[in-house]
Amino acid sequence: MGSEVTLKLPVIDFTNLKLEANNPNWEEVKSQVHKALVEYGCFEAIFDKVPLDLRKAIFGALQDLFDLPLQTKILNVSKKPYHGYVGQYPMVPLFESMGIDDATIYDKVESMTNILWPDGNQSFRHVPLKFSNAYILSELDQIIRKMVLESLGIEKYLEEHMNSTNYLLRVMKYKGPQTSDTKLGLSAHTDKNIVTILYQNQVEGLEVLTKDGKWISYKPSPESFVVMIGDSLHAWSNGRLHSPFHRVMMSGNEARYSTGLFSIPKGGSIIKAPEELVDEEHPLLFKPFDHVEFLKYYYTEKGQADSFALRTYCGV
Numbered sequence: 093m094g095s096e097v098t099l100k101l102p103v104i105d106f107t108n109l110k111l112e113a114n115n116p117n118w119e120e121v122k123s124q125v126h127k128a129l130v131e132y133g134c135f136e137a138i139f140d141k142v143p144l145d146l147r148k149a150i151f152g153a154l155q156d157l158f159d160l161p162l163q164t165k166i167l168n169v170s171k172k173p174y175h176g177y178v179g180q181y182p183m184v185p186l187f188e189s190m191g192i193d194d195a196t197i198y199d200k201v202e203s204m205t206n207i208l209w210p211d212g213n214q215s216f217r218h219v220p221l222k223f224s225n226a227y228i229l230s231e232l233d234q235i236i237r238k239m240v241l242e243s244l245g246i247e248k249y250l251e252e253h254m255n256s257t258n259y260l261l262r263v264m265k266y267k268g269p270q271t272s273d274t275k276l277g278l279s280a281h282t283d284k285n286i287v288t289i290l291y292q293n294q295v296e297g298l299e300v301l302t303k304d305g306k307w308i309s310y311k312p313s314p315e316s317f318v319v320m321i322g323d324s325l326h327a328w329s330n331g332r333l334h335s336p337f338h339r340v341m342m343s344g345n346e347a348r349y350s351t352g353l354f355s356i357p358k359g360g361s362i363i364k365a366p367e368e369l370v371d372e373e374h375p376l377l378f379k380p381f382d383h384v385e386f387l388k389y390y391y392t393e394k395g396q397a398d399s400f401a402l403r404t405y406c407g408v
């Protein structure tokens with residue numbers, strides 16, 4: 093009898109690890125992070141526990157948000173594609189998403205809340221901030237990026253690298269398709285940013301593609317976050333770190349709610365692999381590029397149909 097091996101994402105424990113503290117297990121965790129990001133471009137992170145009441149508040153707030161009438165949700169507009177409200181796509185009708193730019197800045201979250209709930213919604217106002225700030229998800233992002241730069245031997249660029257990004261919090265809803273058949277929730281894609289940190293309710297659906305073409309299904313748990321490398325860090329690391337294809341597949345009746353904290357290169361910052369990472373064995377893979385200019389290509393019809401948009405745009 094053949095036995096099927098169920099693939100699992102690597103799991104890395106960040107409990108009690110702090111950015112500025114002297115952490116006895118820093119080196120050990122760093123080597124796990126490097127290995128996972130080279131092999132999978134992705135891992136499951138166990139981080140400071142999210143208390144049950146905050147978890148309830150987050151997913152309760154998301155339900156309130158997506159239950160708003162469509163004409164209210166579309167008021168959350170953004171000049172940047174995919175940073176405002178998106179949904180009702182014919183290709184992926186189960187999917188809706190709202191972006192909260194600069195989610196670590198109180199005033200930004202407040203102005204979005206005022207647009208969506210002119211009568212006030214205290215509970216929503218506090219959730220994104222708590223989530224990206226107090227829950228120090230942005231700290232997890234920075235820990236990972238520091239570990240990555242140290243592992244690649246280019247920590248001298250740390251400050252410049254950290255200062256060249258900001259954060260977008262995007263929240264997603266995938267309706268249950270009301271059938272036991274599996275339906276596409278979100279098409280396979282690679283992220284275009286630096287690092288993505290996903291957190292979700294109990295409904296499964298996220299799948300990550302391995303380098304040898306197998307889909308790994310992620311089994312969510314309240315303590316864990318999914319960390320994923322985007323194309324910008326793939327390019328900046330001159331291909332050392334993988335940026336994996338991933339998708340969402342839905343079945344059943346329950347809605348899946350998820351949140352993503354995306355570190356994104358600031359407009360005008362040029363992504364160019366450091367010279368230390370380019371040599372005969374590792375020729376330059378991507379010409380230096382401005383992320384905002386790249387996104388302009390990515391959001392054209394041609395770019396959207398292109399699974400390897402970065403390679404097309406600036407591959408060497």
Ligand SMILES: O=C(O)CCC(=O)C(=O)O
Binds near residue numbers: 264298338340350351
């Ligand atoms: O909902 C998820 O877990 C995945 C979302 C995603 O891949 C994205 O927003 O880029």
Ligand SMILES: [Fe+2]
Binds near residue numbers: 281282283338
């Ligand atoms: Fe994604």
